Amino acid sequence: MEHDNATPHVFPDARKPGELFYSMVFLATSAALLSMIFWQTSVLPGKGFAAQPRTWPLISLSGMTLFALANLVATSRSARTPGRWQEVVVWVRSLEYVGWYLLYVAAIPAIGYLAATLAFCLFMTWRAGYRSGLAFGAATGFALFVVLLFKSLFNVKIPGGAVYEYLPDTLRYIMIRYF
């Protein structure tokens, strides 16, 4: 509590690693978007300010730019915490998980939800550094639980896999409908 009362409202004492860099990126993006306002929005003749399509992008982008500028000034005046580029590396590393995630999404229409989910859960468990039979068993159980709950029970709208076309008629229907 004491610490919180002493925390300044607007101007923090120290910044996190990478905060100045990101503040700059945010300001540059805000300013770039604001500069595009004349060709990305239009003005309707005979309409008041509140009814103009340009009004709210103008208000929001101006606000973004002003706050981002003030934030950059406040951040640059606060004490630096070393480790900016290490932090940027951590941000970039998160893209690896984005890649696996999108691969998982792309695999569903090809191999089906059940196989894609099983493969994704087992691979991510391995990638996260777990090697025990218990971890892989838990991942398999979790994948089956997710598929059975959402696809089989709740009928959540997820397409069947293209490979299901090669299955016998009865089995194909069951796989498309439930897995």
Place this chain on the structure above:
Amino acid sequence: MDVFLSGLEIIARWDVIAALLVGSIGGVMVGAMPGVGAAVAIAIMLPATFSLEPIVGLTALLGIYGSSMFGGAIPAILINTPGTPVNALTTYDGYPMTRRGEARRALGLAYSASFFGGIFSILCLILLAPILARIAPMFGAREIFLAALLGIVLVVVTHRGQVLAAGMLVCYGIFLKTVGLEGAGYTQRYTFGQTWLASGIDLIVVVLGLFALSQAFILLSDKDQKYELPPLAKSGFFSSMAEIFRFKRVATVASSFGVICGMIPGVGEFMSQFMSYGYAQKTSKTPDLFGKGNPEGIVASEAANNSVPAAAMIPLLALGIPGEELTAMMLAVFYVHNVIPGPQLFQNQLDFVVALYIALFVLNVLVVLFLLVSTNSLMKVMLIPNRFLGMMILTFSLIGVYSLRNSLKDCAIAAAFGVFGFILKRLNWPTSPIILGMVLGGLMEAKLRTAMARVETPWDFINRPIAFVLFSMIVIAIVLHVMSVVRDRRKAAGHV
């Protein structure tokens, strides 16, 4: 009485009760897992509830919302890690009590204080319902615009130490909502000639990216935490829960703070918790024991945070204005089912509103009963390793995003917002202003357009009593904030 009975009839159905049961038990479990939290769970569940009836979907989400804080107290007390961010203050006194061997007592107090807060706020809601039904129709376009603007201002000024970041992120949220084809003149805004941007940026995709995917990335990038669970006495829950009667005053004041903060858009659990904790400390006979295992601290924190959910439903139901990100997500469920929250809901569907209150009451009872019998087993969920949890959230998130339109593009946008949210969380910048900006920004644009058709001078905008009160609250909030900034700066200069 008739309205109460029709409300009861609405929820007395097997599917509603099942949704309530799943939501409340699921919410406790999610709350007890550090690093997950109600926002992640609601974001994931949101698209799944679209295929359900509004009352079924909403009770499931209400269950998660209202019960996660009960569960969040468990790791806060036992392992000094809050299950949800709003249980942070519970660690101050809960964990020292655990170290003294009083874990069972601390948990019992946390459960009873949470229950007290929950029931107190529901009673306030029931008492306020007739007044709300009378006042809500007085809210026209300009009043709703001003109430939304008040929410925006409060979201910014209540982010202590992050005001500038909150300001730019709330504006970013407002901007995101403007992207696409606008409804007045059917012109394109910031679509860069891309047809897929013409329909705008989907709130659900942003919510899932910012809350669920970003949290999965955080957990996957972290090292696993090794927790040691303390031993828990097998009996004594009831006696420790009954101890709440020794702290009636603190519990009542804390719950009142929760109700007031919950009712004001943009304020919520954090502010109510800090105010209650501060009050409890100032009025305690043993203020020096706060932070060292004072039971009053647990009561203040838990009663305050658990009285917010019911109160936060007031602006949502009466005006269609969400107070924070969780109610913003629930608003999406209303819109999907074409149930438009606002003054008409209180006038025409009061039984629906009463049904939600009854559901809230039942969920509080269910959760306490569940916790009484399952705390020992529930402790095991804290042992799930971080990175395994990250994998689980990532798998669950796919259902939310992909089931919307089976679109890889949606998943890519959600992933982009996931990385954005990941960076914001690493920098300790808040993510909720973006969601509130998106929801309140769209509302403000529509209401301002309607209101200005009948306004000739600026005075016309605030010449009605409620509009004037709201405008005054906005001015007061800004003035108080500026004064506190100046005071802090002077104090800081004085120390140098």
